[in-house]
């Protein structure tokens with residue numbers, strides 16, 4: 221499983237004996253926040269002016285036994301102490317480090333704060349994640365999440381993996397299919413490849429359920445021209461997802477919007493056009509909500525019988541198998557694929573992908 225640098229206390233500028241320093245408190249934890257990274261990693265802590273290239277940085281170390289790590293950075297050069305700053309905490313690889321080939325999901329996902337200073341008020345309780353679609357990406361996508369433990373308002377491993385998976389699928393358009401999976405041809409999902417590669421006169425209609433911060437749907441709208449993506453979730457995500465939509469840069473003729481949608485009470489007419497693709501990432505962790513989720517999917521596909529559903533999940537409990545049983549009972553059949561994401565001590569973790577369509581049309 222992937223680990224995320226989190227701010228337990230967001231950075232602020234402090235005056236110390238006539239000079240200025242930055243203080244913050246971080247931890248490195250899983251998406252669920254249920255365990256901490258249990259290996260030593262070298263970190264680089266960097267303060268930079270929001271609108272300038274001037275930076276001040278210092279290495280530090282996260283140790284396997286850490287549960288939190290206090291960060292102090294200073295004394296700051298006077299030019300930095302007088303302007304709004306952002307603080308980035310990221311893994312510092314040795315100079316001879318060769319990035320692994322394949323998925324670009326790192327073991328430890330870096331964090332950048334919201335702007336703070338020059339006053340001693342702490343930064344807003346937000347974290348900016350910069351996510352590379354593939355190695356060599358010079359313009360990573362940017363997604364804001366909250367610092368707290370909310371399930372909805374931060375990004376999840378399956379969301380990260382789905383971004384990589386969709387990127388591979390979009391970029392494998394026109395390439396010859398191969399039997400390989402895990403490393404990028406996505407040939408196990410012909411229906412997904414087809415839906416993402418067909419050129420259309422009208423936009424591809426995409427709906428995401430349980431979108432959280434919006435990482436998956438926003439990535440798709442940024443990668444794929446001519447698609448209309450409707451992100452949905454419970455009202456509690458409205459603020460963070462709107463922030464991310466406003467900061468997004470959709471591809472030509474693509475668009476993003478958000479609407480509240482509770483699986484327990486989905487609206488009759490969600491879209492004016494038939495839906496082509498429904499995205500569901502990391503939404504099967506709570507078996508109590510699975511009947512409502514499957515029922516919502518069923519209702520959407522009844523009004524858009526040609527729609528396919530891409531479900532991504534990381535297995536957390538045995539009870540999640542109920543999802544597959546409910547989908548089968550609802551007449552859905554799936555192609556399956558997977559993607560390996562890094563885990564600590566050089567191990568891998570698996571994200572599963574299912575591409576559902578209605579096997580029995582009624």
Ligand SMILES: C[S@@+](CC[C@H](N)C(=O)[O-])C[C@H]1O[C@@H](n2cnc3c(N)ncnc32)[C@H](O)[C@@H]1O
Nearest residue numbers: 372375376379430431432453454482483501502
């Ligand atoms: C683990 S998060 C996944 C977020 C995002 N898809 C990702 O992969 O990063 C699960 C999401 O499902 C949403 N969710 C849970 N129950 C829901 C319901 N009844 N109706 C709508 N959304 C729900 C939560 O609000 C949350 O955003």
